[in-house]
Amino acid sequence: AQKITQTQPGMFVQEKEAVTLDCTYDTSDPSYGLFWYKQPSSGEMIFLIYQGSYDQQNATEGRYSLNFQKARKSANLVISASQLGDSAMYFCAMSPVQGAQKLVFGQGTRLTINP
Amino acid sequence: DVKVTQSSRYLVKRTGEKVFLECVQDMDHENMFWYRQDPGLGLRLIYFSYDVKMKEKGDIPEGYSVSREKKERFSLILESASTNQTSMYLCASTDRVGEQYFGPGTRLTVT
Numbered sequence A: 001a002q003k004i005t006q007t008q009p010g011m012f013v014q015e016k017e018a019v020t021l022d023c024t025y026d027t028s029d030p031s032y033g034l035f036w037y038k039q040p041s042s043g044e045m046i047f048l049i050y051q052g053s054y055d056q057q058n059a060t061e062g063r064y065s066l067n068f069q070k071a072r073k074s075a076n077l078v079i080s081a082s083q084l085g086d087s088a089m090y091f092c093a094m095s096p097v098q099g100a101q102k103l104v105f106g107q108g109t110r111l112t113i114n115p
Numbered sequence B: 001d002v003k004v005t006q007s008s009r010y011l012v013k014r015t016g017e018k019v020f021l022e023c024v025q026d027m028d029h030e031n032m033f034w035y036r037q038d039p040g041l042g043l044r045l046i047y048f049s050y051d052v053k054m055k056e057k058g059d060i061p062e063g064y065s066v067s068r069e070k071k072e073r074f075s076l077i078l079e080s081a082s083t084n085q086t087s088m089y090l091c092a093s094t095d096r097v098g099e100q101y102f103g104p105g106t107r108l109t110v111t
Helices: none
Strands: A003-005 A010-014 A019-021 A024-026 A032-039 A046-052 A064-069 A074-079 A088-096 A109-114 B004-006 B010-013 B019-025 B031-038 B042-051 B054-057 B064-070 B073-078 B087-094 B106-110
Touching: A003 A088, A010 A019, A019 A109, A024 A074, A032 A064, A032 A074, A046 A064, A046 A074, A074 A088, A088 B042, B004 B087, B010 B019, B019 B031, B019 B087, B019 B106, B031 B064, B031 B073, B042 B064, B042 B073, B054 B064, B073 B087
Parallel strands: A010 A109, B010 B106
Antiparallel strands: A003 A024, A019 A074, A032 A046, A032 A088, A064 A074, A088 A109, B004 B019, B019 B073, B031 B042, B031 B087, B042 B054, B064 B073, B087 B106
């Protein structure tokens, strides 16, 4: 079975600072995908970034990067130059590569950016 | 622009009622999912479907059923709503490895 653990229930960061949100995972699947989603107070789930387990390089999307350390089974999200609009819940998730790609989510981290 | 819609943003039902939550996607995706979101627990998979009339149980299927008669529509059914089913319900769809597209969610309150 797959499992995602996010150990930071909440984080507070000053605007313009970089922030790292932690995510560790456990799986016996040889191939898997790792995801980060953002959920603002409005409730919609916004896809941020994806990393395949066989990807050689860390994924990046604008200000978001995924620090993938396969041996340590971690997939931390790094947000550079944080903005007030980054305040939201952030969820780490994983899915198998084969089959229906059903997602397993972590508990989430509530990020608050202070001006 | 890709779109997943859900029939209601907010819903209030009484204990024992039969409740239908509808989800429609316009991306011709094979796979559709229903998740439930509760504080401190993240999102948990209730049921998913990988084709019309095909369904599989997720991690917490008890008290729920689903229906997929057309490719674009995936319905979640609470046969007899209970107060412990008060939650946010999120529908999603995908057709490949990578992003799942989510609907706006339905906040269901059972009184």
